[in-house]
Amino acid sequence: MALLQGYPKARDRTGRMKGHEREVRPSRSAYFKAAGLNFFLLQILFLGLFCYIFGSIFQQGGHTHNFNIAFVDYDGGVIGTSVRNAYAELKADTFPSLQEHPASDYPTIDQIRKSVCKTDFWGAIYILPGASQRLESALSGSSSASTYNRSDVLAYIWNEARYPTIADSSISANIQTLSSAARVAYSAVNGTGVQMLNTSDHASISVFANPWQISSINLQPTSQGSRLIYNTLVIILILIQEFFYLGTINGLYAQFKFYVRFLPHRIVVYRSAISLAYTLCGSLCVAGSIWAFKAGWEVNGNQFVLTWMILWLFAHVNFQWLDVFSVWAPPQFVPMALITWVIFNVSSILVPFELSPGFYRWAYAMPAHEVYLTLIDIWSAGCNPHLSYTLPILFSLEVVGFLLSALGVYRRCHYAVLAEEAQKAAFQDRLNAAMEFERRHDEEMREALEGSQEMISQAKEREELGEVIEKQDTQARKQRQRRESRACNMGPSFDLVGSKTNDSS
Structure with a gap:
């Protein structure tokens, strides 16, 4: 109770009504309806x-088969048969699809790498030439057993920068599972190899127990901890950053009456210059934070x-x-539109579209999806080449957004002038009404007290009363300004659906 002593007016019952009083019922009813x-x-x-957001990541495992993995057998021996048999056992909706291609499609390993880099596949597995023959020689107990290289048999290519957590679990981990199987x-299947096994040679037995270790060729290793939020919190914070400064700019324009004092095209220029400078600095901070916590990530200047x-463009x-x-x-729907925009953007990059139902592919139009694909291309040195549509979509959104925003400035200026004119007209109406009342009063007094000196004294009294009222108005205005400077900030306020303002009340 001691804390409440600092707010005596809050406890003052003067002028306050109870909820059951008749005068309160209409307002109370309107309040509860709204x-x-x-x-x-x-x-x-x-x-x-x-x-919507849960649907975009619903049953990801069942969509894993949409990830395509290329398989090229340069060896043509028993190891390739083993891989095919293992895939036949593992094949399911929860496992990536292995698509075998003849060696003639990719005569060199570098061509496979380029294909993965161009995102024709999420990954590629290949068997090195002569791998089966080298393995059989090692099993037979020849001198090659001691020099046998387990990493020179089977290899795979992938790009960890392309949705790192998904690539780790769905691509790399499943390929290693396939290798183990x-x-x-x-x-x-290699009965001949077992018969040829030299049981007296420890090196041969060791090779038989562990015939190969699959080699990984990662186009862009991305293992730092901060990778977890590149497609979530980073995007959300950029959106929130723009929202708060937009509210600040709009508030300042209204406070300084820019929409009434300046021509719309000048305001458009001012807003564009300020927003470009703000987003330039903000994007620099975001990029700098990513680089500051890259933790050994191999990216350059x-x-x-x-x-x-x-x-910067995205912001x-x-x-x-x-x-x-x-x-x-409509003002009452603005907060709903803003939160929907945030969710749609974030949902478009939570997981690759291969793991989402086909409906969610409409989100190609979302700027967050386009900027994330572009970032992957930048971070992996061109190994996500979708700039042919990501940049045009982003620039299209930029142009359309600029035109609608500029037209919105004209709309604001129009209604700001109408509001200013209405305010001046209302003030003029009050002034005219007061002057008309004063004129009638003077006429009545002249008729009633014609020739009397009392008119003079009353005129002086009115003049003195006017000075007193003006002085009191000045003092009240100063007190109001002091109160407002000490008042707490109520924060952003939005109109509510169903609420109506009665100007006459």
């Missing part, structure tokens, strides 16, 4: 958003600059589209 309607709409909105299958530039695109929502959407 609160109930917004209760319903927000529950439906967030239920839909939760279902192929070793078991090799023991089953050129990739840093490209990362900065693409994040400015979102700044403009958030502004578009705030000016063109």
Whole structure:
């Protein structure tokens, strides 16, 4: 109770009414209707958003077969047969699809690497030439057993920068599982090899127990801990960063009456310059943070600059589209539009589209999806070449967002001038009404007290009263300003669906 002593006016019952009084009932009824309607709409909105984002990652395991893995057998021996038999056992919706190609399609290993780099496949497995013959020689107990290289048999190529956590679990881990299963299958199909095994040679026995170790060729190792949030929190924080500064800019324009004092095209220039500078600095901070915590990630200065530039474009695109929502959407639906925009963007990059139902591929239009694909291309030195559509989509969103945002400035200026004119007209109406009242009062007084000196004294009294009122108004205005400077900030406020403002009340 001691804390409440600092707010005596809050406990003052003067002028306050109880909830059951008749005068309060209309306002109370309108309040509960508006609160109930917004209760319903927000529950439906967030239920839909939760279902949408959960649906995008629902039963990922059952979509793993959409990952295509190329298989090229340069050996043509029993090891290739072992891999095929192992895949036949592992083949399922929860396992990547192995697509075998003849060696003539990829005469060199470098061509396989380029194919994976161009994202024709999520990965590729290949058997080195002569691998089966070298293995059989090692099993026979010849001198080659001691020099046998287990890593010169089977290898795979992949790009960890392409959705790192997904690539680790669904691509690399499953390929290694296939290699282990192929070793078991090799023991089953290579009866000749078992018969040729020199049981007196420890090196041969060791080779038979562990015939190969699959080699990994990772186009862009991406194992740092911060990789977990590149496609989640980084994107969310960029969106929030633009939203808060947009609110600040809009508030400042309204406070300093820019929409009334300046021509719209000048305001467009000012907003563009400020937003470009803000997003430039913000994207530099984001790129700098990624590089500061890269933890040995092999990326260079050129990739840093490209990362900065693409994040700048992404940030400015979102700044403009958030502004578009705030000016063109009905005020009561603005917060709903903003949170929906955030969820749609994040959902488009949580997992690759191969792991989501086909419906979610509409999110190619989302700027977050395009910028993430571009970032993968930058970080892996061109091994995600989708710039032919990612950059055009981003620039299209930039141009359309700029046009709608600029048109929104004209809309704001139009309604700001209308509001200013309405305010001046209302003030003029009050002034005219007061002057008319004063004129009638003077006429009545002249008729009643014509020739009397009392008119003079009353005129003086009115003049003195006017001075007193003006002085009191000045003092009240100063007190109000002092109160506002000490008042707490109520934060952003949005109109509610179903709420109506009665100007006459």
